[in-house]
Amino acid sequence: DTGVSQDPRHKITKRGQNVTFRCDPISEHNRLYWYRQTLGQGPEFLTYFQNEAQLEKSRLLSDRFSAERPKGSFSTLEIQRTEQGDSAMYLCASSALRDNEQFFGPGTRLTVL
Amino acid sequence: GIQVEQSPPDLILQEGANSTLRCNFSDSVNNLQWFHQNPWGQLINLFYIPSGTKQNGRLSATTVATERYSLLYISSSQTTDSGVYFCAVARRGSTLGRLYFGRGTQLTVWP
Numbered sequence: 284d285t286g287v288s289q290d291p292r293h294k295i296t297k298r299g300q301n302v303t304f305r306c307d308p309i310s311e312h313n314r315l316y317w318y319r320q321t322l323g324q325g326p327e328f329l330t331y332f333q334n335e336a337q338l339e340k341s342r343l344l345s346d347r348f349s350a351e352r353p354k355g356s357f358s359t360l361e362i363q364r365t366e367q368g369d370s371a372m373y374l375c376a377s378s379a380l381r382d383n384e385q386f387f388g389p390g391t392r393l394t395v396l
Numbered sequence: 397g398i399q400v401e402q403s404p405p406d407l408i409l410q411e412g413a414n415s416t417l418r419c420n421f422s423d424s425v426n427n428l429q430w431f432h433q434n435p436w437g438q439l440i441n442l443f444y445i446p447s448g449t450k451q452n453g454r455l456s457a458t459t460v461a462t463e464r465y466s467l468l469y470i471s472s473s474q475t476t477d478s479g480v481y482f483c484a485v486a487r488r489g490s491t492l493g494r495l496y497f498g499r500g501t502q503l504t505v506w507p
Binding site for chain 1: 401426427430431436437438439441444445482484486492493494495497498499500
């Protein structure tokens with residue numbers, strides 16, 4: 284069990300560019316979550332996958348954001364036409380169906396210039 | 397959504413002191429987790445405690461679900477305990493399990 288991993292750990296981009304983040308959950312976990320955290324706040328929910336199905340999306344997830352989990356294993360989160368307000372830490376978590384204790388990855392820190 | 401309130405927002409202690417962090421939530425829950433966020437931003441799991449009491453070394457936690465609060469106790473604090481402590485809950489009755497986080501307690505432990 285290597286834990287949840289995320290790549291890249293840091294991303295600096297210019298406004299208007301597209302970025303993609305990857306999350307690899309704990310291998311036996313069916314559930315995968317994306318959260319976003321801004322300075323001084325707790326993480327906020329973005330979206331949830333159970334296996335490959337995306338079952339819930341937050342209002343925070345505008346149409347510039349898209350997430351996939353194509354084979355029910357790793358997931359990607361893409362942000363198109365980035366804005367300065369997208370600067371944040373993007374956190375991925377996974378859990379088993381039996382109890383939903385969520386385990387978080389190290390996060391991807393996005394800075395939009 | 398569920399409202400999660402943590403107190404105090406900031407706590408400054410000298411090494412060796414004990415502390416209690418509180419988490420109040422506004423609805424019935426089927427998941428409650430305490431996390432410690434390290435300086436690099438990683439959320440470290442401390443407790444999964446939707447009800448009852450658990451202990452792990454110098455840390456312990458109690459959740460009284462019927463009264464909608466949880467407490468995290470830190471005894472004999474060390475400088476390595478510094479960081480932000482988050483409480484997060486998931487609503488009872490939801491099968492999706494999204495967590496609602498409080499704003500955290502910033503703990504600073506001085507040597």
